[in-house]
Amino acid sequence: MKKADPFYLSAAWRDIRLAVLRRDRWLCVMCGAKVHYKGMARVDHIVPRRQAPELAMRTDNLRTLCPTCDNKRHIEKGHGGNEWGATKQGQPRDPRHWWNAFDYQKARANDTDE
Numbered sequence: 707m708k709k710a711d712p713f714y715l716s717a718a719w720r721d722i723r724l725a726v727l728r729r730d731r732w733l734c735v736m737c738g739a740k741v742h743y744k745g746m747a748r749v750d751h752i753v754p755r756r757q758a759p760e761l762a763m764r765t766d767n768l769r770t771l772c773p774t775c776d777n778k779r780h781i782e783k784g785h786g787g788n789e790w791g792a793t794k795q796g797q798p799r800d801p802r803h804w805w806n807a808f809d810y811q812k813a814r815a816n817d818t819d820e
């Protein structure tokens with residue numbers, strides 16, 4: 707079994723976590739799901755602690771996620787990474803998405819050949 711990170715057991719983390727959950731009104735900021743039930747609330751570091759430990763306790767680097775959105779966010783949880791969602795143009799960010807596998811350049815070249 708994975709051992710708990712002491713950071714997440716600290717009183718300071720528990721206090722800031724509760725402040726973020728209250729700020730976000732116990733709703734997932736990605737999908738709007740209610741996370742007020744036991745075991746549902748995840749407080750996510752937008753920039754991971756490993757990359758920027760100085761941001762670990764800053765509320766502007768924390769957000770509330772539901773378990774589904776949290777799992778989609780993290781590669782280490784086996785579901786993806788930062789590549790979910792869509793660009794402003796509506797294209798999926800995930801390079802493995804079937805829309806991104808389609809070769810638009812080749813398709814356009816074939817359309818103009820006729």
